[in-house]
Amino acid sequence: MNTDPTTYFDELSTALRTAGVAEAQIASTVAELTGHLAETGTAPEEEFGPAAVFAAQLGGTAPAAGAPVAEAETWTWTADIYSDRHLLAVHGDEGWEVERLDTLGRFVCRRVPGSAMRWEYRRELISGRRRARVLAELEPEGWEMCGEWVLYAYFKRPKAASEGPAAELATLPAKPKGWLYLSTRGRWMLAAWATLLVFLGTAYLIGALHMPSYVAALIATSGAAAAAYGTKRDLVKGTDDGKTTAKAR
Amino acid sequence: MAADRRSSWLKGVLDLLVLSCLTEGESYGYEISKALAEAGLGEIKGGTLYPVLNRLEEAGLAVGEFRVAERGPGRRYYHLTEAGRRHLATETDAWLDFHTAVKTMLHTGGTTR
Numbered sequence: 059m060n061t062d063p064t065t066y067f068d069e070l071s072t073a074l075r076t077a078g079v080a081e082a083q084i085a086s087t088v089a090e091l092t093g094h095l096a097e098t099g100t101a102p103e104e105e106f107g108p109a110a111v112f113a114a115q116l117g118g119t120a121p122a123a124g125a126p127v128a129e130a131e132t133w134t135w136t137a138d139i140y141s142d143r144h145l146l147a148v149h150g151d152e153g154w155e156v157e158r159l160d161t162l163g164r165f166v167c168r169r170v171p172g173s174a175m176r177w178e179y180r181r182e183l184i185s186g187r188r189r190a191r192v193l194a195e196l197e198p199e200g201w202e203m204c205g206e207w208v209l210y211a212y213f214k215r216p217k218a219a220s221e222g223p224a225a226e227l228a229t230l231p232a233k234p235k236g237w238l239y240l241s242t243r244g245r246w247m248l249a250a251w252a253t254l255l256v257f258l259g260t261a262y263l264i265g266a267l268h269m270p271s272y273v274a275a276l277i278a279t280s281g282a283a284a285a286a287y288g289t290k291r292d293l294v295k296g297t298d299d300g301k302t303t304a305k306a307r
Numbered sequence: 308m309a310a311d312r313r314s315s316w317l318k319g320v321l322d323l324l325v326l327s328c329l330t331e332g333e334s335y336g337y338e339i340s341k342a343l344a345e346a347g348l349g350e351i352k353g354g355t356l357y358p359v360l361n362r363l364e365e366a367g368l369a370v371g372e373f374r375v376a377e378r379g380p381g382r383r384y385y386h387l388t389e390a391g392r393r394h395l396a397t398e399t400d401a402w403l404d405f406h407t408a409v410k411t412m413l414h415t416g417g418t419t420r
Contacts, residue, residue: 086373087357090336090383094353097337107354115358 063095066102066109073113077175087116114175114216131171135237136164138244143181145239146212150177152231156214159205164237165212174227176217179204184211254281313349320402324348325359326387326395329369333386336360360385368394 067088074084091106098105106112133154137145146156146165153174154167180201182192192211193203201213240248258278262271317324324346328339339360340351363369368391371383387395 086383090373091353091357093382094336094357098353105353106357107352112354112358115354116361 061101061103063092063102066106067092069109070106070113073110074116077113111216129171131169131233133167133169133233133237134160134164135167135234135239136162137239138241139181140241140243141239143179146179146181149234150179150214150217153177153227156204156212159207159212163207165205169230169233171230174230176227178215178217180213181210182213183209185209251281254278317348317351321351321355321359322363323395323398323402325356325363326368326391327399329385329387329391330395333384335382335384339385363391366394367391 070091071084071088074087075081079087091102095102095105103109135145135149149167153169153176155169155177156165156167156179158166160166180196182188182196184192184206196213201215203211204214205212255278324343325339328334328342334342336353336356340353340356343349343351360369360371364371364385367388369385370388371385373383
């Protein structure tokens with residue numbers, strides 16, 4: 059942890075400068091924060107977090123005073139658990155910041171042209187007692203939870219935290235047209251389950267199954283439970299085949 | 308866990324709480340964090356507070372003015388703008404409506420004790 063105010067504020071100033079913050083504003087910010095530390099008696103990183111992350115939150119993404127404010131782009135998309143981490147990395151590098159997961163579990167993202175920065179993401183299991191431990195490990199490193207879905211959560215961090223000025227984003231690729239990304243494994247699982255449902259539904263309708271409807275329902279439910287178990291197992295293993303196979307729908 | 312919960316709750320209302328610290332007159336970062344802690348809202352670190360103050364200033368809801376001190380580092384004093392005062396009034400009403408809905412829901416759920 060950085061406990062030397064001089065080193066810390068040098069790093070902070072460099073990060074703010076890289077983000078285009080005016081020198082006068084940097085000087086006044088550093089003076090204000092120095093005053094704050096004088097009163098709290100705390101170490102800079104303990105009080106403000108890592109310098110690069112703090113710079114990004116503080117104003118690194120804010121346009122300079124008087125500059126026209128570009129309208130933020132928004133984009134909502136989703137992926138299965140086999141391709142989500144790869145795609146988050148790809149889209150984070152294109153400046154997309156995940157703000158939250160919506161009620162359908164989709165990533166709600168925004169990007170402001172002119173002040174976009176690269177983001178990095180990670181997915182962690184947070185069920186039960188793991189939650190407090192995961193948060194305690196990740197938050198001091200600048201990771202912020204940006205969405206939670208059943209068993210797992212997504213965390214984001216500006217890449218400036220790990221790469222410094224190299225994380226700057228000069229040009230922005232166009233907003234992707236797709237919104238649904240399924241890996242090969244995800245597509246197979248979906249197709250298998252849909253086929254099972256169609257088969258059971260059709261057989262039931264034409265009376266070919268010669269079995270009570272509750273048996274058919276039991277088979278369908280068992281299929282869903284098996285799929286859920288397999289998904290959880292893959293989440294724990296961190297299976298990811300999205301690098302080569304995820305395609306936008 | 309309690310701290311995690313409080314930090315999540317604060318996310319939605321911290322801007323308003325900071326604005327409310329300025330209704331009686333100007334204040335500065337450390338004083339605001341102390342006022343919030345004394346109000347029972349927990350310790351708000353500078354890493355959380357200053358980005359909020361920056362956002363409020365960028366939105367025209369507060370104005371900061373840096374003053375050099377005779378001794379030690381200077382301070383940036385913030386005061387509410389007219390737009391900030393209106394925003395605080397409107398959003399406070401909205402927050403209190405939300406708070407009432409949460410309270411009603413929790414009580415209906417049998418947690419009245």
